Amino acid sequence: MYFLVKGKEIRQKLNDIPNLSGSYNNIALYYNEVKKYDLALKYADTSMQLANRVQTKTELIEVLDTYYNIYEKIGDYKNALRCYRQRQEILKEIQNKQIDKKMSEYESGFNLQKKQEELNQSKTQLLLKESEESKQKLKINLMVLVMLLSGVGIFMVVSRNKKIRSASKIIVQQKQLIEEKHKDITDSINYAQKIQTALIISEKSLASKVDNVFVMFKPRDIVSGDFYWFSEKNGYKLLAVADCTGHGVPGAFMSMIGITMLNQIVNEKGITSPAEILNKLREGVISSLNQTSEEAGKRDGMDVSLIAWNKKELIYAGANNPCVVISNNEIIELKPNKQPVGLYEKQEPFTEQEMNLETVDSIYLFTDGIIDQFGGPDSKKVKAKLFKEWLNEISTYDSEKQKAELENKFTNWKKIIEQTDDVLVIGIKA
DSSP: OOOHHHHHHHHHHTHHHHHHHHHHHHHHHHHTTTOHHHHHHHHHHHHHHHHHHHOOOOHHHHHHHHHHHHHHHTHHHHHHHOOOOOHHHHHHHHHHHHHHHHHHHHHHHHHHHHHHHHHHHHHHHHHHHHHHHTTHHHHHHHHHHHHHHHHHHHHHHHHHHHHHHHHHHHHHHHHHHHHHHHHHHHHHHHHHHHHHHHHHHOOOHHHHTTTTTEEEEEOOOOOOOEEEEEEEEEEEEEEEEEEESSHHHHHHHHHHHHHHHHHHHIIIIIIHHHHHHHHHHHHHHHHTTTTTGGGGGGGSSSSEEEEEOSSSEEEEEEEEEOEEEEETTTEEEOOOSSBSOOOOOOOOOOOOOEGGGOOEEEEEEETTTTOOOTTTTTTTEEHHHHHHHHHHHHTTTTTHHHHHHHHHHHHHHHHTTTOOEEEEEEEOOO
């Protein structure tokens, strides 16, 4: 901060407005990093004013990037989206100007060539008028000139075509190389999907072990950072729904760690207490990722909701992920511990909540992918309140119709907007 302020003062003395905008933007970034968001917005506003004064597109883009990061961190997604769109418009404007400049250069070159041709024609006509006697000689000279020009033109065309063919060959080779690399990567990810699919119990197999259950699983990419897990032990059925750090390939690796450890904790060690399972799972994740106290802020790990039930009771424990229960048309949210399964600043033992199953109509476990999906009339997130209303609306249907209705609501909400995250919802009609 000392050197940032010194730099700003020097640029103020020099009246270097474009770079002064950059100084204010750098200070805003500093305050954003130390989570002083009011000061960050204040310095970003000054940077934007200076950038607008000199109409520096590069500085405008950098300031809009800063605004986007600040608004995203404080959860103001509407302003974050607005700044992102402004940034894209400026980039598009810069690209269009570059295209226009190139077109002007091509047009200028064409006009110069055209004027040169007109000048040559004028000279030829003047020579014809000056001497009728030398007409024949001039014709011969012109024929020779035309032949020479034609020869030069043919040579240039042939040479140019040769270069084009050579360039085209290189482009084709590069395209083939890129396609081969893309195919190799895609094949690897598709194979990883097969491995992940083999580890996760299928909806059909789950339905054979749990009555009236549905699984709505929509990975954003080929492989998913969300996963679900099921087992039966000591008279209890156990079901976990988890959201790992990241999505795609990184999330998929984390999901495989989670599934393997849950199998060890429950199936090998015989632990059926949801809270104790999460405690053991956390120990395993920290050990597997070699996490240390210095990395507590990274939050690599997973958010999990886990239930164990028999004919009479339901036991729940959660790491950031809640469980929603519908009972007599009443929405009951079982709150999780506000900590992930992984290294965390304030790490405490996980706790459990119990319910009598005789009063429960439906149970829902889910990750935050559906809640964070943009869409609707104002391109906003679904959010928890509306999602719980959806669950209440479908809770009276059988499992098959519940899944169809929920998928329909999700599709109608996002419409043409791209899916933002992995989506996983599991419902059980008690």
